[in-house]
Amino acid sequence: xxxxxxxxxALSRQPxxxxxxxxxxxxxxxxxxxxxxxxxVANFLFYFRTDEAEPVGALLxxxxxxxxxEPGGFSISFVEDPERKYHFECCSEEQCLEWMxxxxxxxxxxxxxSLIFYRNEIQKMTGKDPLEQFGISEEARFQLSSxxxxxxxxxxxxxxx
Amino acid sequence: xxxxxxxxxxxxxxxxxVDNAGFLYKKGGRHAAYHRRWFVLRGNxxxxxxxxASREPVGVIILEGxxxxxxxxxxxxxxxxxxxxxxxxxxxxxxxxxAAMEGWVKALSRAxxxxxxxxxxxxxxxxxxxxxGGCPPLPLPRRxxxxxxxxxxxAVWSAEPPAAPTAGSxxxxxxxxxxxxxxxxxxxxxxxxARLHExxxxxxxxxxxxxxxxxxxx
Numbered sequence: 017x018x019x020x021x022x023x024x025x026a027l028s029r030q031p032x033x034x035x036x037x038x039x040x041x042x043x044x045x046x047x048x049x050x051x052x053x054x055x056x057v058a059n060f061l062f063y064f065r066t067d068e069a070e071p072v073g074a075l076l077x078x079x080x081x082x083x084x085x086e087p088g089g090f091s092i093s094f095v096e097d098p099e100r101k102y103h104f105e106c107c108s109e110e111q112c113l114e115w116m117x118x119x120x121x122x123x124x125x126x127x128x129x130s131l132i133f134y135r136n137e138i139q140k141m142t143g144k145d146p147l148e149q150f151g152i153s154e155e156a157r158f159q160l161s162s163x164x165x166x167x168x169x170x171x172x173x174x175x176x177x
Numbered sequence: 178x179x180x181x182x183x184x185x186x187x188x189x190x191x192x193x194x195v196d197n198a199g200f201l202y203k204k205g206g207r208h209a210a211y212h213r214r215w216f217v218l219r220g221n222x223x224x225x226x227x228x229x230a231s232r233e234p235v236g237v238i239i240l241e242g243x244x245x246x247x248x249x250x251x252x253x254x255x256x257x258x259x260x261x262x263x264x265x266x267x268x269x270x271x272x273x274x275x276a277a278m279e280g281w282v283k284a285l286s287r288a289x290x291x292x293x294x295x296x297x298x299x300x301x302x303x304x305x306x307x308x309x310g311g312c313p314p315l316p317l318p319r320r321x322x323x324x325x326x327x328x329x330x331x332a333v334w335s336a337e338p339p340a341a342p343t344a345g346s347x348x349x350x351x352x353x354x355x356x357x358x359x360x361x362x363x364x365x366x367x368x369x370x371a372r373l374h375e376x377x378x379x380x381x382x383x384x385x386x387x388x389x390x391x392x393x394x395x
Binding site for chain 2: 023024025030095096146
């Protein structure tokens with residue numbers, strides 16, 4: 017699949033939601049644990065060799081599942097292939113929880129659900145649609161009906177701890 | 178750069194909401210011809226397929242850090258998705274009608290994760306202000322889209338700037354600044370607990386140290 021690599025590289029240089037040096041192991045059998053600088057930007061997880069400016073790779077965090085992996089780490093896998101896991105090792109319990117929480121919220125779909133939720137709450141309290149000031153109240157992607165459909169799906173799908 | 182293309186392809190064809198879809202002409206390169214492709218916008222990903230029945234996308238345009246503008250082109254209803262940077266590619270696309278072009282330009286210019294996050298934060302703050310104050314929310318100042326990196330793991334979750342130190346000294350340690358309660362229900366409800374726990378924990382540990390080292394015990 018073709019993609020705009022330069023734009024993705026530029027994104028990897030943006031301020032991160034979270035960044036740390038973690039142990040990382042790829043999904044292939046026999047993968048070795050390596051130290052990587054891991055950086056969360058928007059809905060992408062970039063990983064760098066610790067002394068390089070360009071990322072080795074990126075993971076798009078949509079439809080992913082974040083799971084705790086004892087003793088001190090977590091894994092990321094994707095809904096369509098749950099056995100294929102990217103493993104990460106943290107230096108503390110706090111770091112592990114922090115990363116898992118940040119990754120849980122780092123998808124476009126999560127943001128969309130949050131927006132719909134807040135919009136609905138504010139509308140209930142004030143009778144006004146807070147999206148009107150942005151001029152996006154008519155957009156199909158932010159309608160409540162979209163949320164209801166998603167709620168049914170996410171109960172079955174992974175993605176929530 | 179490695180990318181989880183298999184997952185990307187699944188995201189392209191899954192049943193998550195589609196934010197826009199339709200045929201567009203895509204210019205191959207600077208002097209190349211236009212190719213008619215089936216475009217699907219989902220989140221901040223603009224996928225394009227050979228046709229509407231294709232099972233796998235030909236490619237994807239990741240829509241972070243781009244601007245969308247109208248262009249002068251031989252093709253009617255043309256617009257461009259432009260990325261910053263010296264050798265960055267500009268994608269020239271053309272719709273099949275004025276209405277379609279306007280719809281795409283609108284959708285694409287608001288498709289970034291960054292933009293969505295900004296809106297969500299704004300609404301989050303409005304809701305918190307309403308719940309805490311009980312008075313109509315004041316218009317909040319626009320925040321810059323690039324937030325400082327949260328290296329210490331503590332999220333900036335209060336709309337208030339940190340309290341300025343008062344002129345004139347006060348006896349004893351200052352109580353920690355009051356914080357607003359965040360929304361008690363919803364998808365972000367349980368979310369910041371680990372962070373809150375850590376932030377308060379740090380404060381408590383710091384205060385504890387202070388009290389231990391001070392000569393008089395309360």
